[in-house]
Amino acid sequence: MQLYDMPDDRGHFGPYGGIFVAETLVEALEELRVMYERFRHDPEFLAEFAHDLKYFVGRPSPIYYAKRWSERVGGARIYLKREDLNHTGAHKVNNTVGQALLAKRMGKPRVIAETGAGQHGVATATIAARMGLECVVYMGSEDVKRQAPNVYRMKLLGATVVPVESGSKTLKDALNEAMRDWVTNISNTFYIIGTVAGPHPYPMMVRDFQAVIGVEAKQQMQEMIGRQPDAVVACVGGGSNAMGIFYPYLNEENVRLIGVEAAGLGLATGKHAAPLTANSSVGVLHGNRTYLMQDEDGQIIETHSISAGLDYPGVGPEHAWLKDSKRAEYVAITDDEAMAAFHSLCRTEGIIPALESSHALAYAEKMAATMSPDQVILVNLSGRGDKDINTVAGLSGITL
Amino acid sequence: MSRIKTTFDQLKQQGKKALVPYITAGDPHPDLTVKLLHTMVANGADMIELGVPFSDPMADGPVIQRASERALVHHVGLSRVLEMVREFRQQDNVTPIILMGYANPVEAMGQEKFSDRAQAAGVDGVLTVDYPPEECKEFTALLQARGIDPIFLLSPTTEPARVEVIVNQASGFVYYVSLKGVTGAKNLDIEEVAQKVAEIRTLTDLPVGVGFGVRDAATATAVAAIGDAVVVGSRMVQAVEQSNDQNLVDNVAALMKELRIAVDAA
Numbered sequence: 001m002q003l004y005d006m007p008d009d010r011g012h013f014g015p016y017g018g019i020f021v022a023e024t025l026v027e028a029l030e031e032l033r034v035m036y037e038r039f040r041h042d043p044e045f046l047a048e049f050a051h052d053l054k055y056f057v058g059r060p061s062p063i064y065y066a067k068r069w070s071e072r073v074g075g076a077r078i079y080l081k082r083e084d085l086n087h088t089g090a091h092k093v094n095n096t097v098g099q100a101l102l103a104k105r106m107g108k109p110r111v112i113a114e115t116g117a118g119q120h121g122v123a124t125a126t127i128a129a130r131m132g133l134e135c136v137v138y139m140g141s142e143d144v145k146r147q148a149p150n151v152y153r154m155k156l157l158g159a160t161v162v163p164v165e166s167g168s169k170t171l172k173d174a175l176n177e178a179m180r181d182w183v184t185n186i187s188n189t190f191y192i193i194g195t196v197a198g199p200h201p202y203p204m205m206v207r208d209f210q211a212v213i214g215v216e217a218k219q220q221m222q223e224m225i226g227r228q229p230d231a232v233v234a235c236v237g238g239g240s241n242a243m244g245i246f247y248p249y250l251n252e253e254n255v256r257l258i259g260v261e262a263a264g265l266g267l268a269t270g271k272h273a274a275p276l277t278a279n280s281s282v283g284v285l286h287g288n289r290t291y292l293m294q295d296e297d298g299q300i301i302e303t304h305s306i307s308a309g310l311d312y313p314g315v316g317p318e319h320a321w322l323k324d325s326k327r328a329e330y331v332a333i334t335d336d337e338a339m340a341a342f343h344s345l346c347r348t349e350g351i352i353p354a355l356e357s358s359h360a361l362a363y364a365e366k367m368a369a370t371m372s373p374d375q376v377i378l379v380n381l382s383g384r385g386d387k388d389i390n391t392v393a394g395l396s397g398i399t400l
Numbered sequence: 401m402s403r404i405k406t407t408f409d410q411l412k413q414q415g416k417k418a419l420v421p422y423i424t425a426g427d428p429h430p431d432l433t434v435k436l437l438h439t440m441v442a443n444g445a446d447m448i449e450l451g452v453p454f455s456d457p458m459a460d461g462p463v464i465q466r467a468s469e470r471a472l473v474h475h476v477g478l479s480r481v482l483e484m485v486r487e488f489r490q491q492d493n494v495t496p497i498i499l500m501g502y503a504n505p506v507e508a509m510g511q512e513k514f515s516d517r518a519q520a521a522g523v524d525g526v527l528t529v530d531y532p533p534e535e536c537k538e539f540t541a542l543l544q545a546r547g548i549d550p551i552f553l554l555s556p557t558t559e560p561a562r563v564e565v566i567v568n569q570a571s572g573f574v575y576y577v578s579l580k581g582v583t584g585a586k587n588l589d590i591e592e593v594a595q596k597v598a599e600i601r602t603l604t605d606l607p608v609g610v611g612f613g614v615r616d617a618a619t620a621t622a623v624a625a626i627g628d629a630v631v632v633g634s635r636m637v638q639a640v641e642q643s644n645d646q647n648l649v650d651n652v653a654a655l656m657k658e659l660r661i662a663v664d665a666a
Contacts, residue, residue: 018535019532019535020532022529022530022553022555023566023577024553024580026557027562166469172456176456179458180460180461183459184581187580283507283508284504284507286456294504294508297477297478298508299453299455299504299505301455
């Protein structure tokens with residue numbers, strides 16, 4: 001396989017990605033692109049990034065062999081990359097540290113972010129507090145209701161949380177509103193996008209900041225089992241934790257890369273958030289061209305997943321490219337399957353996984369059962385499930 | 401020759417500036433859109449920008465967002481908008497219609513199919529907010545081959561070198577966004593607009609339209625003194641929003657008359 005060299009200088013991954021924004025944003029994106037190009041290989045910048053990841057985030061995150069769970073599933077051995085052990089409890093913080101360092105170098109005193117489940121909002125509020133930056137987080141009003149603890153966390157950290165009332169009042173609308181803020185306050189504001197979507201350079205930049213996951217994993221797997229896993233499995237909403245662990249593995253041909261989308265109530269019901277697995281059509285949303293959930297008029301349709309972090313109608317353009325090029329495979333897991341894996345991991349390993357990550361766990365479980373114990377699956381356990389206990393309790397008819 | 405060029409040429413001979421109102425197709429109801437278009441023309445509109453509703457109008461402020469939502473309740477998509485233009489053309493074959501919207505509905509229909517249908521319906525210009533020139537060279541060619549003008553935005557932050565790239569791909573006119581922000585924002589700086597429009601004029605002979613912050617007669621007069629066309633969006637949509645079925649047409653007509661006087665006073 002050729003050395004992977006994506007995207008091109010205007011952010012294209014084959015036919016996907018690009019810069020599809022109003023003219024009012026073009027100059028800001030160009031400024032960001034130039035600054036990121038300047039710093040992405042700068043030793044001083046990278047040293048500061050590495051320092052913060054080590055001492056503030058707590059990296060490297062360990063890889064843990066889920067022995068009891070693997071034995072119970074029967075089949076392949078399952079290893080977990082423990083992003084849930086990061087400060088703030090998910091992989092999201094890796095990226096916010098990187099972008100906040102860039103914001104500081106660009107002299108922007110104010111950062112904004114969009115958030116769905118609230119993990120990216122919390123991670124942004126956290127780093128903003130540490131660096132003394134003003135922080136405004138846009139969150140769909142539906143999500144504000146669903147994720148009250150994270151809303152309060154952000155407020156404790158000094159951020160302003162703005163409920164977004166437009167459209168479907170979820171993550172996509174929060175992203176629209178953050179873009180509107182950015183275009184209005186361009187001179188003093190840095191927009192910290194939380195996933196590998198948005199216009200160039202965001203998909204590339206977020207991937208690069210998250211790639212620490214895969215870089216560590218390759219080294220850790222070598223140390224632990226003397227080779228790389230047979231498959232790497234990660235959940236995909238926008239797709240940042242998956243890109244982070246996939247990217248360093250792209251040139252490792254023998255490692256299967258599997259992205260797990262949210263099948264919600266089932267692909268056949270239409271109530272899901274799995275544009276890649278369902279072979280949705282291609283379109284333009286949030287600054288890039290990618291697979292989208294849309295109706296025949298090109299209106300974006302509402303998605304469904306039990307997990308707010310996967311409840312997004314698009315997907316990062318690099319995943320669209322990896323699907324078409326067949327370097328990665330995409331599958332989907334229903335709400336019920338994810339819930340079963342969630343409980344299973346809690347009981348056998350003493351780890352409460354995020355509902356997002358539970359989708360990856362559920363697929364790993366299915367897959368492991370068809371494999372032998374000399375084979376290895378590495379799952380990116382992208383976040384912890386403390387934020388989800390209200391949702392889970394509610395499904396059992398319990399009010400906390 | 402396109403209706404847009406004809407219109408600008410005629411206005412120039414008369415020493416007048418173009419008044420270009422915007423409404424969102426299907427707002428407040430699809431049955432009223434064509435009637436509103438004729439009403440605006442009868443009361444002083446030289447060209448019309450017709451908004452194509454979209455579920456995720458990223459560049460629009462709350463007023464036009466709400467208009468999109470009202471239209472989407474009635475499932476007004478691009479096909480329906482083209483039907484409205486066709487109906488409008490049965491009685492008006494002179495006034496240019498410029499569709500303004502987002503890329504995804506065009507992508508969903510297909511760029512070529514859209515171009516064919518827009519031509520057949522009698523569309524004169526297409527402004528696709530999130531298609532910067534680099535991402536829509538083929539689309540531009542498809543439109544121009546059918547006599548439709550691709551309209552592009554220029555912003556206060558657009559550098560001169562980039563203005564040149566954009567005006568080379570544009571025809572009909574270019575649309576200067578007179579402030580940093582979304583549609584309907586408030587902070588219009590007339591001196592800055594004058595300076596930037598003067599700079600644009602050194603780079604192109606195309607007419608320059610100005611919009612995104614024209615809120616009343618005073619700003620309309622000020623902008624008309626600078627640009628070749630004054631685009632009024634959120635203020636028009638506000639008039640639609642604040643009307644009921646009984647006074648809608650009268651309110652839109654009254655606002656148009658007021659704006660016409662303001663533009664002609666420049």
